[in-house]
Amino acid sequence: xxxxxxxxxxxxxxxxxxxxxxxxxxxxxxxxxxxxxxxxxxxxxxxxxxxxxxxxxxxxxxxxxxxxxxxxxxxxxxxxxxxxxxxxxxxxxxxxxxxxxxxxxxxxxxxxxxxxxxxxxxxxxxxxxxxxxxxxxxxxxxxxxxxxxxxxxxxxxxxxxxxxxxxxxxxxxxxxxxxxxxxxxxxxxxxxxxxxxxxxxxxxxxxxxxxxxxxxxxxxxxxxxxxxxxxxxxxxxxxxxxxxxxxxxxxxxxxxxxxxxxxxxxxxxxxxxxxxxxxxxxxxxxxxxxxxxxxxxxxxxxxxxxxxxxxxxxxxxxxxxxxxxxxxxxxxxxxxxxxxxxxxxxxxxxxxxxxxxxxxxxxxxxxxxxxxxxxxxxxxxxxxxxxxxxxx
Amino acid sequence: xxxxxxxxxxxxxxxxxxxxxxxxxxxxxxxxxxxxxxxxxxxxxxxxxxxxxxxxxxxxxxxxxxxxxxxxxxxxxxxxxxxxxxxxxxxxxxxxxxxxxxxxxxxxxxxxxxxxxxxxxxxxxxxxxxxxxxxxxxxxxxxxxxxxxxxxxxxxxxxxxxxxxxxxxxxxxxxxxxxxxxxxxxxxxxxxxxxxxxxxxxxxxxxxxxxxxxxxxxxxxxxxxxxxxxxxxxxxxxxxxxxxxxxxxxxxxxxxxxxxxxxxxxxxxxxxxxxxxxxxxxxxxxxxxxxxxxxxxxxxxxxxxxxxxxxxxxxxxxxxxxxxxxxxxxxxxxxxxxxxxxxxxxxxxxxxxxxxxxxxxxxxxxxxxxxxxxxxxxxxxxxxxxxxxxxx
Numbered sequence: 134x135x136x137x138x139x140x141x142x143x144x145x146x147x148x149x150x151x152x153x154x155x156x157x158x159x160x161x162x163x164x165x166x167x168x169x170x171x172x173x174x175x176x177x178x179x180x181x182x183x184x185x186x187x188x189x190x191x192x193x194x195x196x197x198x199x200x201x202x203x204x205x206x207x208x209x210x211x212x213x214x215x216x217x218x219x220x221x222x223x224x225x226x227x228x229x230x231x232x233x234x235x236x237x238x239x240x241x242x243x244x245x246x247x248x249x250x251x252x253x254x255x256x257x258x259x260x261x262x263x264x265x266x267x268x269x270x271x272x273x274x275x276x277x278x279x280x281x282x283x284x285x286x287x288x289x290x291x292x293x294x295x296x297x298x299x300x301x302x303x304x305x306x307x308x309x310x311x312x313x314x315x316x317x318x319x320x321x322x323x324x325x326x327x328x329x330x331x332x333x334x335x336x337x338x339x340x341x342x343x344x345x346x347x348x349x350x351x352x353x354x355x356x357x358x359x360x361x362x363x364x365x366x367x368x369x370x371x372x373x374x375x376x377x378x379x380x381x382x383x384x385x386x387x388x389x390x391x392x393x394x395x396x397x398x399x400x401x402x403x404x405x406x407x408x409x410x411x412x413x414x415x416x417x418x419x420x421x422x423x424x425x426x427x428x429x430x431x432x433x434x435x436x437x438x439x440x441x442x443x444x445x446x447x448x449x450x451x452x453x454x455x456x457x458x459x460x461x462x463x464x465x466x467x468x469x470x471x472x473x474x475x476x477x478x479x480x481x482x483x484x485x486x487x488x489x490x491x492x493x494x495x496x497x498x499x500x501x502x503x504x505x506x507x508x509x510x511x512x513x514x515x516x517x518x519x520x521x522x523x524x525x
Numbered sequence: 526x527x528x529x530x531x532x533x534x535x536x537x538x539x540x541x542x543x544x545x546x547x548x549x550x551x552x553x554x555x556x557x558x559x560x561x562x563x564x565x566x567x568x569x570x571x572x573x574x575x576x577x578x579x580x581x582x583x584x585x586x587x588x589x590x591x592x593x594x595x596x597x598x599x600x601x602x603x604x605x606x607x608x609x610x611x612x613x614x615x616x617x618x619x620x621x622x623x624x625x626x627x628x629x630x631x632x633x634x635x636x637x638x639x640x641x642x643x644x645x646x647x648x649x650x651x652x653x654x655x656x657x658x659x660x661x662x663x664x665x666x667x668x669x670x671x672x673x674x675x676x677x678x679x680x681x682x683x684x685x686x687x688x689x690x691x692x693x694x695x696x697x698x699x700x701x702x703x704x705x706x707x708x709x710x711x712x713x714x715x716x717x718x719x720x721x722x723x724x725x726x727x728x729x730x731x732x733x734x735x736x737x738x739x740x741x742x743x744x745x746x747x748x749x750x751x752x753x754x755x756x757x758x759x760x761x762x763x764x765x766x767x768x769x770x771x772x773x774x775x776x777x778x779x780x781x782x783x784x785x786x787x788x789x790x791x792x793x794x795x796x797x798x799x800x801x802x803x804x805x806x807x808x809x810x811x812x813x814x815x816x817x818x819x820x821x822x823x824x825x826x827x828x829x830x831x832x833x834x835x836x837x838x839x840x841x842x843x844x845x846x847x848x849x850x851x852x853x854x855x856x857x858x859x860x861x862x863x864x865x866x867x868x869x870x871x872x873x874x875x876x877x878x879x880x881x882x883x884x885x886x887x888x889x890x891x892x893x894x895x896x897x898x899x900x901x902x903x904x905x906x907x908x909x910x911x912x913x914x915x916x917x
Contacts (some may be wrong), residue, residue: 273753290836361665362754444682
């Protein structure tokens with residue numbers, strides 16, 4: 134038995150207690166939480182068979198009452214002596230997706246991001262936002278099969294592109310490979326087809342949050358996306374951090390959203406619209422190039438979920454919806470390289486090299502932290518991946 | 526034991542032998558084929574436990590060699606005496622989805638449909654097609670969770686809409702509820718992330734085809750879709766026919782695609798590009814209003830699959846991609862009401878009533894047939910659903 138050292142400011146203290154799926158040395162996948170630098174097997178810790186599975190699905194589907202009970206049980210158990218069989222140093226485990234991803238929707242909820250892209254792509258338009266943007270959280274469905282966990286390398290995608298001066302489209306590796314620093318929200322409890330989830334009911338359905346990197350091939354996307362939206366420019370890969378931070382751990386990070394003007398339609402209104410004060414950091418080959426602030430996001434997670442279901446669409450355990458690129462008002466707060474480099478025209482310094490888009494071998498690491506209960510730091514860990522050369 | 530009557534022109538003879546999942550009187554789901562008006566339990570018929578499951582997934586994933594062996598075994602078995610325990614009248618079973626739907630992509634592969642919509646929405650543009658349309662099969666990801674089997678009623682969706690003369694968007698039931706008559710193709714064998722499926726390899730991956738009705742709320746879609754494509758205008762429901770017609774049953778229906786000019790990029794080229802000669806019929810409250818011809822589709826199923834994966838995106842067993850609305854050159858060959866009624870301005874006669882978009886209580890039934898081996902008719906059966914009133 135071991136009495137765990139719980140470092141006060143590790144980001145993985147008692148205010149966090151995230152959920153993840155791990156394996157050791159090719160063994161079976163099992164569910165865990167993380168305390169400091171120790172991965173704690175939940176089936177061993179709690180004697181609860183729901184966590185001996187290689188997915189969090191059963192627990193996610195069980196709903197907020199059980200989530201709260203288990204969180205309390207974990208908090209008590211990790212403060213007492215813990216069986217050694219439950220403990221693994223974080224460096225000795227392999228992390229996996231927390232569950233099978235059901236449907237995936239990507240939103241576009243940052244006004245700064247949407248405005249920056251408007252200025253880049255529609256420079257003659259006096260209003261950088263399109264007419265619908267302040268009336269609804271614009272979003273689209275993405276590919277679930279290519280959502281991978283942090284650490285899985287990303288193969289540079291091939292596809293068609295056509296620059297404004299090219300007479301014909303050409304095929305080849307993307308030359309404008311980009312990131313989008315986002316948060317992803319996992320649905321625990323879904324809703325039936327024909328029903329919807331009101332903005333006040335988000336807590337009954339949302340299980341937790343992860344960091345989400347929506348890799349984007351800007352050249353493929355620019356040529357393909359009219360009129361039905363992004364497809365191959367996005368569908369090759371999205372990466373998520375392996376530790377799901379419970380919504381309960383983010384309660385202290387709730388802040389009002391920016392003022393929403395015009396007032397949204399009633400189904401999107403909230404008595405006290407809450408965003409989340411979460412600080413992200415984007416490191417490019419180890420050099421921090423941006424610090425996107427989640428608190429600047431215009432549309433809230435509860436509004437995105439309400440919008441997704443207001444037409445009667447069903448959600449399921451394992452659905453994920455992502456926020457869209459998180460960008461703040463500052464030039465050093467932009468969550469995509471196309472914004473940071475202003476369409477590739479203003480390179481950024483990456484450890485002494487001038488860079489615009491991703492080169493083969495580059496590594497991007499995104500981290501995120503929030504303030505949790507009692508002022509303790511809550512860490513999302515990281516989502517990291519390197520770019521492998523194209524295969525065409 | 527029973528010697529089956531196999532009516533020569535039932536559409537469900539020996540040239541078809543589709544796959545589906547059925548249950549009787551609330552019992553477990555099991556796999557079956559259909560011969561004439563009889564549902565034949567495959568686990569009983571063949572003594573093969575893969576078919577005792579409530580999904581076709583294991584069989585779909587097994588690949589073309591096994592698909593051919595089983596098809597041959599079924600053909601032999603249904604010509605001999607069949608155990609009575611294997612047989613159920615088609616009217617006494619409930620049909621279910623053939624498998625869990627993984628990722629769903631909807632294409633836009635009919636030149637007639639894309640041109641009609643171009644003329645409707647961009648009347649001032651001399652070319653009704655957008656610049657990318659003849660270079661790649663334009664498509665987008667849709668919602669998998671709301672793909673339902675024929676017979677499941679569809680609740681009229683609610684959402685935001687804003688007509689060109691409305692000062693602000695309004696919320697309420699869609700008033701321009703439409704259909705899209707399509708075919709859907711089910712992936713049996715997927716591909717790994719980072720790999721792709723060439724146009725010549727489609728037969729190694731495609732399991733079969735179904736009729737696909739991509740219900741569309743045109744008013745919601747028109748307001749939301751810029752710049753990221755359709756979302757809530759489509760995500761509330763799509764309906765598929767329950768019997769999966771094997772690709773082998775459609776070999777005799779292969780026809781050259783329309784001439785593709787300009788020549789597509791090499792990854793989309795085929796030695797002998799094959800489309801499918803399949804005749805659809807759309808009945809609105811029992812009255813046929815359109816006969817969309819699949820042979821007119823510009824992009825072929827093999828090209829749509831090659832495009833989906835050329836960027837390294839993974840496909841999985843149970844992926845479905847749909848063709849987009851099937852429209853022919855004739856005014857009575859249009860597969861969506863927005864085209865049939867020219868944006869709602871030219872009502873069609875539905876049994877003596879003038880109609881534009883769907884009313885509550887309306888029923889739409891789409892059927893499809895092809896010529897199979899030996900000139901025998903191959904039926905897709907039908908996809909049918911009725912519209913329930915909105916719940917907002």
